Amino acid sequence: xxxxxxxxxxxxxxxxxxxxxxxxxxxxxxxxxxxxxxxxxxxxxxxxxxxxxxxxxxxxxxxxxxxxxxxxxxxxxxxxxxxxxxxxxxxxxxxxxxxxxxxxxxxxxxxxxxxxxxxxxxxxxxxxxxxxxxxxxxxxxxxxxxxxxxxxxxxxxxxxxxxxxxxxxxxxxxxxxxxxxxxxxxxxxxxxxxxxxxxxxxxxxxxxxxxxxxxxxxxxxxxxxxxxxxxxxxxxxxxxxxxxxxxxxxxxxxxxxxxxxxxxxxxxxxxxxxxxxxxxxxxxxxxxxxxxxxxxxxxxxxxxxxxxxxxxxxxxxxxxxxxxxxxxxxxxxxxxxxxxxxxxxxxxxxxxxxxxxxxxxxxxxxxxxxxxxxxxxxxxxxxxxxxxxxxxxxxxxxxxxxxxxxxxxxxxxxxxxxxxxxxxxxxxxxxxxxxxxxxxxxxxxxxxxxxxxxxxxxxxxxxxxxxxxxxxxxxxxxxxxxxxxxxxxxxxxxxxxxxxxxxxxxxxxxxxxxxxxxxxxxxxxxxxxxxxxxxxxxxxxxxxxxxxxxxxxxxxxxxxxxxxxxxxxxxxxxxxxxxxxxxxxxxxxxxxxxxxxxxxxxxxxxxxxxxxxxxxxxxxxxxx
Numbered sequence: 001x002x003x004x005x006x007x008x009x010x011x012x013x014x015x016x017x018x019x020x021x022x023x024x025x026x027x028x029x030x031x032x033x034x035x036x037x038x039x040x041x042x043x044x045x046x047x048x049x050x051x052x053x054x055x056x057x058x059x060x061x062x063x064x065x066x067x068x069x070x071x072x073x074x075x076x077x078x079x080x081x082x083x084x085x086x087x088x089x090x091x092x093x094x095x096x097x098x099x100x101x102x103x104x105x106x107x108x109x110x111x112x113x114x115x116x117x118x119x120x121x122x123x124x125x126x127x128x129x130x131x132x133x134x135x136x137x138x139x140x141x142x143x144x145x146x147x148x149x150x151x152x153x154x155x156x157x158x159x160x161x162x163x164x165x166x167x168x169x170x171x172x173x174x175x176x177x178x179x180x181x182x183x184x185x186x187x188x189x190x191x192x193x194x195x196x197x198x199x200x201x202x203x204x205x206x207x208x209x210x211x212x213x214x215x216x217x218x219x220x221x222x223x224x225x226x227x228x229x230x231x232x233x234x235x236x237x238x239x240x241x242x243x244x245x246x247x248x249x250x251x252x253x254x255x256x257x258x259x260x261x262x263x264x265x266x267x268x269x270x271x272x273x274x275x276x277x278x279x280x281x282x283x284x285x286x287x288x289x290x291x292x293x294x295x296x297x298x299x300x301x302x303x304x305x306x307x308x309x310x311x312x313x314x315x316x317x318x319x320x321x322x323x324x325x326x327x328x329x330x331x332x333x334x335x336x337x338x339x340x341x342x343x344x345x346x347x348x349x350x351x352x353x354x355x356x357x358x359x360x361x362x363x364x365x366x367x368x369x370x371x372x373x374x375x376x377x378x379x380x381x382x383x384x385x386x387x388x389x390x391x392x393x394x395x396x397x398x399x400x401x402x403x404x405x406x407x408x409x410x411x412x413x414x415x416x417x418x419x420x421x422x423x424x425x426x427x428x429x430x431x432x433x434x435x436x437x438x439x440x441x442x443x444x445x446x447x448x449x450x451x452x453x454x455x456x457x458x459x460x461x462x463x464x465x466x467x468x469x470x471x472x473x474x475x476x477x478x479x480x481x482x483x484x485x486x487x488x489x490x491x492x493x494x495x496x497x498x499x500x501x502x503x504x505x506x507x508x509x510x511x512x513x514x515x516x517x518x519x520x521x522x523x524x525x526x527x528x529x530x531x532x533x534x535x536x537x538x539x540x541x542x543x544x545x546x547x548x549x550x551x552x553x554x555x556x557x558x559x560x561x562x563x564x565x566x567x568x569x570x571x572x573x574x575x576x577x578x579x580x581x582x583x584x585x586x587x588x589x590x591x592x593x594x595x596x597x598x599x600x601x602x603x604x605x606x607x608x609x610x611x612x613x614x615x616x617x618x619x620x621x622x623x624x
Contacts, residue, residue, distance in 0.1 A: 012078035015067060015146060020076050022145040023067055025415050029243040031116055033123065034153060035142040035411040036425075037109055037249070037434075042403040043137045046093045049128050052401060054087030056159050057124075062147055066122050077146075082121050090124055096131040105132055106249065110439075112140055113411060114247040123147060126160075139400070145413060150391035151305045153410070154425070161398035161405060163594050234299055237385055238289050239282075239420040239442055246439035251409040252449040254456060256431045257583070260566050261465040264585030266334070267530070268341040270564040271390050273459070274424050274433065275300070275344070276337035278388060279326035280455030285448055286328065298326040301384045302344075305391075305558070322347045323384065333459040345534055382417035392525075392563040393427035396594045409434040420448070426564050466583065482577055483570040485610055486591045486600035492517045493527060495558035499535065499551040502527050513588040515598055516561045522596045525561030526588070535560055567592050568602060578607055 015023070022032045057063045065079040094112075096104045108129060117123045123144035130137050141160070148156060234240075262273045279298070287293050304320045325343050330336040389412055398405045409432045410423035419441030423434045433452050437445040491505050493516045502514055512529040536551055568577045568589040577589055581604065591600035 012080070014076040014078050017076070019146045023069065023077055024073075028116075029245050030413070030415040031114070032145045032413050032415065033113075033117065033142050034145050034148065034150070034413060034423075035113060035140065036153070036157070037251075037409045037411070038139040038141070038157075038400075038405050039132075039407040039409075040137045040139065040400060040403045041406045043130055043135060044128070044401040044403050046128055046130075048401055050088060050091045053091055053126060053160060057090075057126075057156075058085075058087050060159070063122055063124060066119065067146055085122065089121065091126045091128070094127055094129050096129060098131075100131040100133060102133075105129065105138060109138075109140055109249050110247055113142065113249055114245060117142075117144060136406075137403075149305075150303065150389050150410065150423070150425075154391055154393050157398070157408070158394065161400055162402075163396065163398065165399045165402040165404070234382060234385055235296070237286065237298070238291055239286075240382060240385055240417050241419060241441055243414060243417065243419065243438050244440035247414070248437040248439050248442065248445035249409075249411055249434065250437065250445040250449045251432050251434040252452040253407055253409075254431045254433070254453075256426050256429050256564065257580075258456070258460060258465070259431055260564065260584045260586075262337075262460055262463050263562075263564075264583075265463040265465045266337055266341070268337065269344070269562055270426075271302075272337060272341040272344055274390055274431075275302075275324060275326060275388060276333070276340045277452060277455045277459060278422055278433065279328055279336055279340065280333055280458060281448060281451035282326060282386075283328040283331075284451040284454065288447070293328045295329040298328055298385045299383070300324045300326050301387045303387075303389045324388070326386075332462070333455070334462045337459060337463075384416075384418065386418055387412055387421040388424065389422070390424040393425045395426075395428065395567055395592065395596065397428045408432065412436050414438055431564075480574045480610070481570065482568045482572045482574055482589075482591055482600075482602055485574050485577075485606045486568075486570065486602045487606065488600045490515060490590075490598060490601045492521075492598065493557040494518075495524060495556065495561075497557045498553065499527075499532055499555050499557070499560065500553075502557055503532055503551065506532075511603075513601070513603065514557075515565075515590045515601065516557045517598050521598045523565070523567065523590050523592050523598045524558070525563040526565045526590060527557050527561045528587075531560045531562070565590060569593070570599060574602075574607075574610075577602065581607075 014020075026032045061081075062079070064081055064085045066082050067077045068080045069077045094108060096108060098104075112125075112127060117125070124147065125142045127140040128137065129140060132138055141157075143153065143156070259270050259273050263270045266273070278300075282298055283293050283296075286296075300323070302322045302324050304322055322344070324340070324347065327336055327339040327343075330339055389410075391410065393408055405427075407430055408425060408427045410425045411434060412421045412423040414421055414436055419438035421436045423432075423436070425432050425434075433449075435445055435448045435452075437443075437448065442448070491509055491511060491514060493502055493505070493514045495516055495518070505514060506512060506529055514527045515523055516525045516527060517523055532551065535555060566580055566584050566586060566589060568580075568591050570591055570593075581587070581589060588601055588603045590598055591602060592598055
């Protein structure tokens with residue numbers, strides 16, 4: 001009771017309205033923690049694991065704190081240091097029972113993920129799981145959603161792992177230049193998050209009142225659309241209903257290369273391909289369970305990252321959302337993909353993301369005594385069938401105490417009657433689609449993963465996209481590398497740059513691709529000429545007086561960029577990179593170092609220039 005009363009202190013570090021909402025939604029049947037399972041090629045000593053992880057996570061203030069709710073939720077919950085914090089209590093060791101196969105691992109993960117946290121301590125746990133498949137091991141990480149979202153969760157994974165098998169003796173925060181960010185992580189004020197959309201309107205009003213008025217009008221219109229959308233009832237499906245306290249976690253692993261090839265063949269985003277594959281899997285699963293799928297559209301909540309430049313390793317939730325329709329009534333996989341792509345593009349054109357952010361910001365301005373019970377009430381008012389959250393992970397391998405991380409599978413929580421949700425993450429050339437299922441509503445979660453695989457195969461076959469290519473051997477002295485081709489000076493965008501500015505850079509420099517980077521030049525995504533044309537195809541006139549397409553002013557580079565971008569390294573064989581460009585039907589490859597820092601770009605023009613120069617060489621003529 002004393003802690004609760006102390007939480008009324010106005011000087012406390014308070015949770016943002018969105019972070020607090022995940023606490024308010026917590027219940028015995030809907031535990032609001034996120035997580036992931038990392039599969040390791042080998043085993044690591046537990047004592048060294050505890051020491052390393054405890055040191056790295058313990059340096060982040062939020063991982064030493066617990067949220068305290070005041071009496072009657074009179075004010076927002078507050079973060080408070082745990083006086084008894086000891087990382088040993090949060091890092092645990094489990095050995096799988098024999099024979100230590102997939103079934104035993106999934107059973108342990110299901111049971112551990114369905115267990116609640118002790119609210120007297122910081123809300124996170126990490127399990128090192130040994131005895132898995134011929135000397136391999138796994139790590140299960142659980143963190144309450146009030147602490148992190150998907151993007152910050154990926155950044156925490158970078159803290160927990162290493163970029164090289166030889167660097168585990170050093171704290172990653174000091175070796176990758178993020179020491180300052182890591183030391184201050186979790187202590188940033190929640191106020192900018194709670195009022196991000198409202199403050200943006202304020203800044204816009206000060207700079208350009210007419211433009212701000214248009215921006216506000218668009219957001220209010222989008223909010224009105226969201227309100228009408230929320231009032232429309234969703235049809236009952238077997239995957240929705242009263243939740244139990246048991247969970248089933250099942251994942252399907254794909255070659256990211258296959259999804260990049262399908263993206264290139266269809267001319268859409270990787271996220272569109274993922275949603276179309278999920279739609280195909282749900283169509284198959286629901287049909288097999290007696291549900292009518294003809295004409296059925298499944299409503300999916302799709303979180304959208306709004307984390308700004310300079311917020312690397314700042315924890316909490318920096319997300320908006322869109323409500324996509326998965327067209328299960330469309331039988332043809334390609335037609336289904338085109339419908340998904342049209343829908344997601346239309347949601348951006350109509351500003352649904354901005355409308356959702358505006359509504360969340362406005363709700364954050366309500367007194368907590370109203371917001372808390374309103375959040376709990378909304379938890380009993382289902383407006384979506386499922387959730388599909390997609391986060392790009394590391395493009396390069398990570399290591400734990402020198403042991404390679406082979407796969408990473410993200411886990412999403414279930415709430416508000418959603419009995420089946422999907423978390424998607426790319427990592428080192430793989431793509432995981434991981435399903436979280438309520439054991440009472442979806443007892444056969446394995447059937448979902450099989451349906452996902454069949455759906456992806458059917459779409460790839462329909463697109464006539466070849467399966468992933470085999471990479472060539474490492475470059476030799478006679479084989480040129482990307483370093484010999486790439487352009488070192490690269491025009492780039494910041495995440496918050498306007499699309500009008502992106503168009504102007506492309507026009508001025510006669511280029512068609514712009515990497516999007518953060519303040520430390522870490523690659524975040526790529527914006528293409530095609531992306532800009534796609535978002536100008538709404539009801540707006542096609543051209544302005546200057547000849548530039550009329551682009552929605554509320555959209556920025558981060559809203560349209562492809563986050564699952566195909567990249568190259570300076571030492572990669574140029575022939576292999578060229579084959580990937582042909583395979584993925586793309587015109588450029590950003591060149592990045594293992595840590596993700598952009599160092600150059602290679603384009604079709606670079607390959608054409610090199611080929612032209614060498615075609616007339618005596619060596620080329622003699623070889624011909």
